Amino acid sequence: MKVLITGGAGYIGTHCLVELMQAGLVPVVLDNLCNASPDALARVEQITGQQPIFIEGDIRDHRALELAFQAHRPSAVLHLAGLKSVGESVDKPLEYYDNNVVGTLQLLRTMREFDCHRMVFSSSATVYGDPATLPIAEDAPTGGTTNPYGTSKYVIERILQDWAAADSEAQVIALRYFNPVGAHASGLIGEDPQGLPNNLMPFIQRVASGSLERLNIFGDDYDTPDGTGVRDYLHVVDLAQGHLAALQRMEQPEAEGFHAVNLGTGNGISVLQMVKAFEAASGQAVPYSIAPRRPGDIASCFADARHAQEFLGWQARHTLESMCSDAWRWQQFAESRT
Ligand code: NAD
Ligand code: UFG
Numbered sequence: 001m002k003v004l005i006t007g008g009a010g011y012i013g014t015h016c017l018v019e020l021m022q023a024g025l026v027p028v029v030l031d032n033l034c035n036a037s038p039d040a041l042a043r044v045e046q047i048t049g050q051q052p053i054f055i056e057g058d059i060r061d062h063r064a065l066e067l068a069f070q071a072h073r074p075s076a077v078l079h080l081a082g083l084k085s086v087g088e089s090v091d092k093p094l095e096y097y098d099n100n101v102v103g104t105l106q107l108l109r110t111m112r113e114f115d116c117h118r119m120v121f122s123s124s125a126t127v128y129g130d131p132a133t134l135p136i137a138e139d140a141p142t143g144g145t146t147n148p149y150g151t152s153k154y155v156i157e158r159i160l161q162d163w164a165a166a167d168s169e170a171q172v173i174a175l176r177y178f179n180p181v182g183a184h185a186s187g188l189i190g191e192d193p194q195g196l197p198n199n200l201m202p203f204i205q206r207v208a209s210g211s212l213e214r215l216n217i218f219g220d221d222y223d224t225p226d227g228t229g230v231r232d233y234l235h236v237v238d239l240a241q242g243h244l245a246a247l248q249r250m251e252q253p254e255a256e257g258f259h260a261v262n263l264g265t266g267n268g269i270s271v272l273q274m275v276k277a278f279e280a281a282s283g284q285a286v287p288y289s290i291a292p293r294r295p296g297d298i299a300s301c302f303a304d305a306r307h308a309q310e311f312l313g314w315q316a317r318h319t320l321e322s323m324c325s326d327a328w329r330w331q332q333f334a335e336s337r338t
Contacts, residue, residue, distance in 0.1 A: 001025050001026065001075055001076065001247070002025075002026045002027075002028060002072050002073065002074045002075060003020060003025055003026070003027050003028070003074055003075070003076050003077070003078055003247065004027075004028050004030060004068060004069075004072065004074040004076075004077045004078070005017065005020075005027050005028065005029050005030070005077075005078045005080060006030050006031070006059050006077065006078070006079050006080055006081035006103075006107065007030075007031055007036075007079075007080035007081030007082060007122075008027060008028075008029030008030065008031055008052070008054075008078070008080065009029055009031040009033060009036035009037070009038065009040055009041055009054070010031065010035060010036045010040075010080065010081075011180075011190070011191040011236070012080055012122065012177075012180060012236060012239060012240065013029065013031070013036075013078075013080045014040045014041070014043075014044050014184075014189045015184060015189065015236045015237055015239070015240035016078060016080070016240045016243045016244075017029065017041075017044050017048075017052050018044055018047055018048055018184060018189070018240065019237070019240040019241055019243070019244045020243075020244060020247075021044075021048045021050055021052065022048060023244055025244075025247070026053070027052060027053070027078075028053045028054075028055065028068065028072045028074060029041065029052055029053065029054045029055065030055045030057050030059065030064070030065070030068050030081070031054070031055075031056065031057075031081065032056065032057060032058040032059075032081075033056060034083075035083075035084075035194075038054070040189055041054055043188040043189050044189065046186075046188055047184065047186050047188055047189070053072070055067075055068050058103070059081045059103035059104070059106055059107050060098070060099070060102055060103045060106050061106070062106050062109070062110065065106060065107060065110040066110060066113070069110055069111075069113070069114040069116070070114075073114065074116060075116065075118065076116070076118035076119070076120070076247055076250065077107065077111060077116065077118065077119045077120070078119075078120045078122075078243055078247070079104065079107060079119055079120065079121045079122060080122045081103060082099065082100045082103070082122065082152070083095065083096050083099045083100060083149070084149060085149065085198055086126075086147050086149050086150070086198065086296070087198060088149075089147050089148040089149035089150075089152070090147050090148065092148075093148035096148045096149055096152050097148065097152055097155075100149075100152035100153070100156060101152050101155055101156060101159070104121075104156050104159065104160075105159070108159070108163055112167075117167060117169040117170045117171060118170075118171045118172075118247075118250050119160065119170075119171070119172050119173075120172075120173050120175060120243055120246045120247060121156065121157070121160060121172065121173070121174045121175065122175060122177065123153050123156070123157055123174040123175060123176045123177070123260070124150070124153045124176060124177055125176050125177065125178045125179075125232070125262070125264070125301055125303070126145060126147075126149070126150035126153060127142040127143070127145065127150065127153050127154045127157060127176060128140055128141070128142055128144070128176075128301075129141075129142070129143070129144025129145055129146060129150070130144060130146075130298045131298075131301065134268075134300055134301075134302060135266060135302050135303055135304040135305075136262065136301065136302070136303055136304060137262075137304040137306075137307070138176070138260045138261065138262055138304075138307050142154055142157070146296050147296060157174050157258075157260065160172045160174060160258055161258045164256075164257050164258040165257075165258075168256065169256070170256065170257070170258075171250045171255045171256055171257070172257070172258045172259065173246040173249065173250070173255075173259050173260075173261055173312075174258070174259070174260045174261070175242060175243065175246060175261055175263050176260060176261065176262045176263065176303075177234075177239060177263050177264075178231065178232035178233070178234055178262065178263065178264030178265075178301070178302065178303050179199075179200075179201075179231045179232060179233045179234065179264075180233075180234060180235075180236045180239045181201040181233045181234070181235065181236065181323050181327060182201075182235040182236050182237070182318065182322065182323040182324075182326045182327045183236065183326045183327050183329065183330030184236075184237060184326065184330070185237070185322075185326055185329075187326070187329035187330050187332070187333045188330075188333065189330070190236075190326075190327065190330030190331070190333075190334065191236075191330075192334045196212075200231075200271060200274060201233070201274070201323075201327060203215055204274065204275060204278050204286055205278075205327055205328065205330075205331040206331070207286050207287065207288075208278060208279070208282045208284040208285075208286050208328065208331070209284070209331050209332070209335055210284075211335065213287070214287040214288055214289055215275065215286060215287070215288040215289075216288070216289055216290075216291035217271050217272070217275075217288050217289070217290050217291060218271075218291055218292070218293055218294035218297060219290075219291075219292065219293035219294070219297070220272075220290045221293075222293075222299040222300070223299050223300075224268075224270055224299055224300055225270065226270050226272050226273070228270045228271035228272045229270065229271050229297060229298075229299060229300070230268040230269065230270050230299065230300040230301070230302065231268065231269060231300075231301055231302065232264035232265055232266065232267060232268060232269070232301060232302035232303050233265070233269055233274065233320070233323060234263065234264055234265050234316045234318075234323075235316065235317075235318030235322060235323045235326070237318060237326075238263075238265075238316040238317055238318050239263055241314065242261075242263045242308065242312065242314050245312040245313060245314040246261070246312060249311065249312050249313075259311065261307055261308050261311055261312060262303040262304065262305060262307060262308055263303070263305075263308060263314075263316075264302060264303025264305050264316070265302075265303070265305060265316040266302060266303055266304065266305035266306075266316075267302060268300055268301075268302040269320060273320075274320075274324075275288060277320045277321065277323075277324050278324045278327075278328070280321070280324070281321055281324035281325040281328055282324065282325070282328040284328075
């Protein structure tokens with residue numbers, strides 16, 4: 001099966017590529033490289049022994065999409081391309097809606113033109129906003145988003161629901177990721193944000209390596225067991241396997257229509273627990289200070305992971321220890337290149 005992966009050169013995309021190639025599927029990457037480098041694709045080749053098919057192009061460019069569909073006739077799309085920084089989206093809302101929402105519309109138009117009806121979409125737990133109850137199940141209210149990035153994911157989900165309602169052949173699985181972390185066990189691919197990291201795990205990695213001095217923990221007065229924020233961290237290889245499971249599910253009966261599926265472990269981990277786990281896995285100290293709460297943050301967020309098990313036959317398998325040790329191996333590799 002040929003599968004177009006938009007954003008396939010990025011952090012999650014490269015891990016999806018490895019899992020798909022190892023399962024015998026033929027992925028075709030379309031990426032404009034705004035937050036990725038072709039080096040990552042070369043390292044995917046090192047892991048899999050096969051060169052991924054790569055097209056440099058933008059999902060907002062209808063001609064580029066047409067050429068990709070004409071040349072490869074994919075039977076499904078993994079739609080990962082998007083801008084993803086919460087803070088940046090507040091400063092640049094139009095850029096975020098243009099890239100994420102308009103880009104998705106162009107992609108859907110091209111899929112319709114080429115009779116392609118299957119899409120797996122990178123959604124996010126952010127569509128739940130501040131959840132009223134925990135763990136969060138898929139039927140919890142969505143749309144209480146607090147920033148343009150989150151709203152773009154919510155709006156895209158709504159568009160996909162309408163598209164699926166209008167096309168009886170459409171199959172859409174929106175995967176609502178919780179907090180992807182870690183790296184491939186080879187240490188050859190992982191997340192390497194430019195500049196100061198926004199997210200917890202890449203920040204901890206750089207403090208452990210000594211390239212940043214200390215972690216600021218944003219608040220220790222939340223209503224959580226140790227006062228620090230609680231999230232559902234899941235290993236990026238588990239996440240990538242969730243995409244493979246979604247594609248396989250589309251081959252089975254009753255996959256038509258729009259389905260939202262949480263991808264998380266179901267376990268909440270606090271910032272302090274993550275710091276301790278990373279110190280244990282890396283053997284390095286992670287000095288920290290307690291700082292004020294970060295605006296827009298919620299106290300706790302973790303998944304009800306049962307629907308993923310029932311609908312996709314998927315569950316997260318990697319431990320917190322392997323999330324940390326794989327992230328540490330990747331951090332050391334990433335820093336050895338610079
Ligand atoms: P990433 O930035 O590493 O990957 C996104 C890729 O999309 C990059 O390679 C970038 O170059 C490409 N891209 C962006 N705009 C494009 C465009 N207009 N045309 C073509 N390519 C374009 O990010 P990631 O962490 O791998 O995230 C992948 C997807 O998962 C994103 O949609 C993101 O919003 C979503 N997501 C990520 C997280 C997370 O914590 N990493 C959580 C929830 C959802
Ligand atoms: N945190 C710190 N210090 C830091 C960074 C983060 O204490 O330097 C804390 C945050 O306050 C929060 C926790 O670590 O309690 C996790 O923060 P992240 O920024 O790593 O992740 P978020 O849960 O805020 O958001 C992430 C992605 C979003 C996505 C969401 C749900 O950044 O894009 O997960 O999938 F929508």
